[in-house]
Amino acid sequence: MAGAAGKQVIIAQSLEEALAALANTGLNAIPVAGGTWVMRAPIRQEATAQLFVSLHAIEELKGIEVASEELVVGAMVSHRQLAIELSDMADLKAIRVAAEKSANPSVRNMATIGGNLCSTNFMSPDLVPALMVCDATIRVQSSGAKTEIPIENYIKTRLVRPNNELVTRIRLPRGSFCSTHQRLLMRKAGEYPVANLSMRLSIGGDGRIADPRIAVASVENQPRRWTGLEDALRGEVASKVKIKELAIDQVKEFTGRDGPDAPGWYRLRILPRLASDALADLTVN
Amino acid sequence: MKRHLNLNNAVMNLPRRDARDKLLGRTKYTIDAVGSGDLHAVLLRAEIPSAKIKKIDLSAARGMPGVKAVATYDDAPGLHGLGIADTPIFAKDVIRYHGEPIAAVAATTLAQAREAAKAIGVVLEEQGAVLTMSEALAGDAVLVHPDWADYGIIFEGAERQGNIAWEATVVRGDTDGAFSRSDVAIVEGCYSVGRQSHVSFEPRVALASYVDGRFHIQTSTQVPWTVRHVVARVLGVPDSHVRVTVPAVGGGFGLKFDCSLEPYAAVLARMTGRSVSISNTRQEEQMTCLCRENAEIRIRSAVTADGEIVGREATVLMDAGAYGGEQVFLSTMTAHTLGGNYKLGSIKLSSLVVYTNTPPNGAFRACNGVYNTFALEQHTDEICKIIGMDPIEFRRKNVIGKGDIGATGQIFEGDVLKPMLDTAIENYGAHENKTLPDGRLYGRSTTVGTWFIFVGPSSATINLNSDGSATLVTSGVEIGQGTMVQALPQIVAANLGIHPDDVIVKTADTDASGRDLGVGGGRTTVSVGAASEAACAEVRKKLIATASQLLQTKADNLFLSKGRVEMRGNPGSGMTIQAVIAQVEADFGPVSGSGSFTNPGILAEPGCAAGHFIDAIDMPVHAVHDCELAVDPETGHVEILSYRVVQDVGRALNPRAIHGQIQGGVVQGLGYALQEEITINENGAFDQEGFETYRIPTALDVLPIEFVLHEGAPSCGPLGVKGAGEIPILNVGAAVACAVANATGQPVHQLPLTPPRVLQVLDGKDAILNFPHISPVWKDNTIRFA
């Protein structure tokens, strides 16, 4: 049967209340953020969960704190709010572009940063690779414990995280680097990217690249860093032509997945172009 | 007749009267009419492509909460179809496609019906399936219809055999001689296209009730009379026991040019004694769409050095899916499209409709004309490359004109295509090579196209009301194209000298109006319009006769204008139409008139066409499309830079409405050419199940289409109109393919040109397309001549 007092939807007023409801192992309960993934369960031929635990009223999950060294974003912040708040930040531009360009206007109003992180079966997220290059730290809370997890580790473990745990806040360090996000669609808008790429780096006075970070999603089942290209770029002069050459060489790190949206070979074929477009965007500024 | 009125008054940008309610969300489409008292029905559909049905156990389902009836083949036996009666509404002993209905459940709620459908026990013995036409035509292929020879033939004359549901051929002249000439270049190519899905926003849906011993079906359809007939046939009742009514339809494009869900609702309504509603989910809608068929073409031509086409041979394989359906009829149209546009010294065409264990295909805006035009125009550009002739000059030299003979021997009436080509060049300029600053490849094409207006039976009645308004009763349906709310009231108003706002248009009701072939194929303005004009003529005769007596003047001196019957040369001297109506009514009774229309019947050359439903087209309609685009050689993306059209409209009755059809139709064509792809997996099911994976154009993918309307071509339509709704899509596949070929320097042999496919074109991989299962020897691809 459904949750407390036969309910099928609970609007949690606090984290504790939400976690308690999710911890109830007698039930199939799920957290609901924007709802844009959960509400498509029937289309994925999945059964509807017995209990929806809505997070939209929990204060601690809302809002963005802006400080000079870091930004702290509540898990329930929507794509649209994120894009607005980050509009002048060159260091966090990857996140702003990902938030601004994904999906469509209505979905950007509804879909949250926490939801994007936690939709583990969604193979084409835009925010996730942007968070990866921006060195995000994910704060999670389960009954009694708060933990900070660097995003790399979070992504590696997110398929096996416990049910009674919620992402509460995402910390983003600020600095004198610049970042961007590129996405390739078949049409001009309104669909999931066939491949996307986020990039963050600094360019020294000598025109050489320092601390390059590149993350790719949609090419494989899970997003990840393009370590081969990062290593090849480090210390190189920033050049569109050069990065394309290096990228063509380093694409072998990926296994392109075949999907109804595109064949695997195509995703790999266009990755060097995404890398070069990203660098071009960063060097314009 | 025409002296009694000024038909130029018909031409105006009359706004549509149904826009306001649609903008307010007030319009009730059939999908909105499902009420609280109606039972809800769902279909249990097959999940594999080919199987024997060993057992269907309904006992558990029947006992479930809310269930009122479960129907299977035995409740609605019988086969229907076009040309061949091969289609049951429920699978009988055999599953032939993924998605085929096995049973239908009616219950108090949709959720209850779904649960009950899951509880139906079906025991299947999976069988071999043929999922491609190549597999279906192999010597040892599994037969989709082992009993094909026993099926009832509705239309005689075609060859059929095994998995070949229908063969249509054309033989005219000596192609063997043409190809063996020493002064010709022989150009050959193979082309392949995938399916296109309509994605009408309102899904297929029907509401059925059984009242006073008759069925009343309210449905989202383009063909109320077809629905009436097929429902009657599968339910085993006389046609007159079925009434079909149709409110506003939320998009058709040809998907609804067939009977669809109505028989299921009807049989359940009879079984339960209740009204029953049924609709497809979006997933069902996509996965059992009656698509524009996938097809494979081999074509070759013998052309002299100065560009004369002395011989052409082609074979087209049309995938029917599991049942013959529309493709049986459409095999006729190869001759008028792939065999069209140009003067030919000799021609042989073979169109084979092939059964496969896949969802049945159907009709979609300009049907096989779209891919035949793609293959023909790309083939034409390849010919031009080989003989070294400019593509526009070649077309100017060869397009059919007045007195020229078509593929089936019909003689064309006017010079239309050449003047249209000249208009295109005049307005849009000659082709020039351009270099784009961003490194993308520039391409341009000019293509021509011929389609037809699907004339055929229509009827209309006009009732004149005492207030001077007129009620027009037809079986026409408003699917969004505007004909029922613009062109028809305009035609009637001009014929009666009243304002279109005073023409009431009754929504389709088969109890109220006479038979009609349906809405689609550009026919509504022409056929329903012509029938309406004939009805107006009867009414006008009655009015003028009475007015002539009242005004003591000869009938020839009278005309209808601005709501009055006026005397020539004596303005203001006549009388109001209301006064005349009152007198006619007093003398003879209420004023009404009826009219009918059907194919005028153009002659073809006897003996050259076999298996054709239409030997010669009564009303050809033509287009010239000019497309400029840019190809990104790294990603394969194609951006249309300009798209310009010259369209043969006969007479532009409502230019603004035609603009809407051109903009919308070309955009659907761009989707077909560039983005919309359906792939079928090893389970015989579509991989693309909804809006996420089946990509139709968004606002950012389109551009304003420029156009010039070509008027004055011969037309038997009212006021000389031709239907304008279908032709905009005809050339788009061709235009984009030819422009991409121009940009890349490589031939294009497949659509859609998605970015990955464009990269394959650039890599030179598209040109090597060859079909081992279509012989280069033409007659080996026929039953009749092999």
Place this chain on the structure above:
Amino acid sequence: MTIRLKINSEYLEYHGDPRVSLLEVLRETFRLTGSKSVCCEGFCGACTVHINGELVASCLKPVGVLEGMEITTIEGVGSIEKLNPIQQALEDHDVVQCGMCFPGMVMTFTSFLVSNPNPTRADIKAAMSGNICRCTGYERIVDALLSIQMNGEVT
């Protein structure tokens, strides 16, 4: 569980499964059929409503979270006597065809044009990325929207 919903300034009560989408509740429980169920996955925009002034795809919003929120559907926008400026422009330009996408278009642009009163063609198209139309080919809709002179609030 009873949920009190404020829809077009009216309070309506819903007693069914709260996990069901707002779209389903609007159409089936309250017979507000102006919002259309077309794609059921948030791509087409035909189900667009306003919730607390924001555009929402009602097919993706579970009704159980909506207590206390202001919901506006197409039925709450304009009237037969007086269309709102977006509806009026679309009518004046005679752009409607089958009509199924238009409630969603009206909802999107009623919201968008209030906060963006002088958009470019590109701005309008970007705002339209979540409203798909199969009939019109879009450009005439954009022309109509560009012709609107926004004077303050739109109701």
